[in-house]
Amino acid sequence: MSAAEAEADLSDDERAGLELVRETGGVHQSDFWKELDVSSRKGSRIAEKLADLELINREDAVYNGHNTYYLEPTAADLDFSLLMAGDLLSPFIGEEEIDPNSDAFTQWLMNLAYEEY
Secondary structure, three states, X not given: OOHHHHHHOOOHHHHHHHXXXXXXXXXXXXXXXXXXXXXXXXXXXXXXHXXXXXXXXXXXXXXXXXXXXXXXXXXXXOOHHXXXXXOEEOOOOOOOXXXXXXXXXXXXXXXXXXXXX
């Protein structure tokens, strides 16, 4: 089953949970169910289903001194195109010191400016 097919079969609460994870970029499960205004049991079931469908990643975590899970979007949900200008990756990725006057940044900006959408 594709991700699109899996998403089409989600309940309203599951869809809201998926959107919450995507919008926040990641949330602890102990906050997830509170944000959705559902019980912790229902929140756990929603998170498990989304993880089983590979729509989110669910990793063990400790938060505020309690064991929980950290829920984050799968890599397929992330939009890396914003880092690209043509075939050039932003020169600031992985750099510790940013130099906005560098030739690499200038070239990246020029590619971005002339890119056709």
